[in-house]
Amino acid sequence: MVEKINLENVLFLDIETAPEHPHFGLCDEDTQQLYDLKTQYQRKDGQSPEEFYERAGIWAEFGKIVCMSVGYFTFRGDIRHFRVTSFCGEEKQILRDFNNLLSNHFNQPQHILCGHNAKEFDFPFIARRMIINNIPIPQKLNLFGKKPWEVPHLDTLELWKFGDYKTFVSLKLLTKILGIPSPKGDIDGSQVGYVYHVEKDIDRIVTYCEKDVVAVAQVLLRFRGEDLLVDDEIIHV
Template sequence: MLEKINLEHILFLDIETVPEEESFPDLPEEKQLLWEEKTRYQRKEEFTAEEFYERAGIWAEFGKIICISVGHFRFKEGRRSFRTTTFYGEEKQLLQEFSALLNSHFNKPEHLLCAHNGKEFDFPYIARRMIINDVALPPKLHLSGKKPWEVMHLDTMELWKFGDYKHYTSLKLLTSILGIPSPKDDINGKQVRKCYYQNEMPRIITYCEKDVIAIAQIVLKFRREKLLSPEEVTKV
C-alpha cells in the first residue's frame, strides 16, 4: 500500500519542544504543584519535581513547541527534489503558520502527515498546543469521531513495528540499521532545551530539518527507492 501513495501528497514533519520555563522555580506555584502531582509516578523517589523538570518538554501541558520543520517531494520534468522549511519563533504564531500551510496546501483527502512516532507524540502535541494557544485545529488534526482508517497520518515507527505494539525504535537507531545518514550528527534531543535557552536556535532548526529528511528517507527505503542525495534537498 505504501508504494501506491503519491509522495507529493505527503507532508513530512518533526517538532522540537522545551519546558515552558527555563527552570522549575520560574513556574507559578500552582503549576509547580501540578507538575509535582503529574510526574509523581514517573519520578518515584529517584528525582525531586525540580530535578525532573528538565523533561517537562515532552508534556504538552508543561512544554511548548519552539519549531516545526516540514518537507515535501516535488517531481518536475523527471527530476525529484525535496524541499524543507521551518516555522519557528513565538509559539502561537508558528502554530498559526503551520495551520495555514495545512489548510491551504495539504487539505485534500489524499494528503497525509508523516512523522516518526507522530501518532504518539508530534500530532497530539501540536493539537494540544493549538488548543492551549486558541488556534483552530486544521482538519488534518481534527480527529474527533474519525475511524482509524479515516485518519490520514503516517508514522514511520508504526510502519517498523509491523503490528508489534510493544516495540519502540528511535529515529537514530532506525536510520542506522537502514543505512540512512544519521540526522544526529550535531546535537540530540536531550540538548535541545539547553541550546534553546542559550539562544542557539539555528542549531535546533538544522537538527529538526535533518530529522524530517531522515523520515522521508525511511519512507523511500520502505518503498525500495533510491535515497535522496544532498543535491536533491533544498531549504526554502
C-alpha cells in the same frame, strides 16, 4: 501499501519542544504542584520536580513547541526534489504558520501527514498546543469521529512495528539499520531545552529538526524500495 502513496501528497514533519519556562522556579505555585503530581511516577527516588523539570518539554501541558520543520517532494519529469522549511520563534506564530500551510496547501482528502512516532507525540502535541493557544485545530489533526482508516496520518515507527505494539525504535536506530545517513548532529532531543533557554541558539535547533524531517522521508523511501535522496535533491527554503 506505501508504494501506492503519491509522495507529492505527503507532508513530512518534526517538532522540537522545550519546557515552557527556563527553570522550575518561574512556574506559578499551582503549576509546580501539578507538575509534581504529573511526574511523581517518572522521577527517580529522591528526585525533586525541580530537578526533573528539564524533561517538562515532553508534555504539552508543561512544554511548548520551539521549532517545527516540514518537508515535501516535488517532481518535474525525472527531476526529484525534497523541499524543507522551518517555523521557529514564538510558539503561537509557529502554530499559525503551520495551520496556514495545511489550510492552503495540504487540505485535500489525499494529503497525508508523516513523522516518526508522530501519532504518539508530534500530532497530539501540536493539537494540544493549538487548543492551549486558542488556535483552531486544522482538519488534518482533528480526529474526532474518524475511523482508524480515515485518519490521514502516516507513522514510520508504526510501519516498522508491523503490528508489534511492544516495540519502540528510535529514528536514529532505524536509519542506522536501514543504511541511511544519520539525521543526528551535535545535539539530541534531551538537550533542546538547554540550547533554547540557555544558549538561545535557535539555528542549531532548526538544523537538528530539519535533519529529522529528511531522515523520515528517507525511511519512507526505503520502505518503498526507492533510491535515497542525495544532497543535490534536498532544498532548504
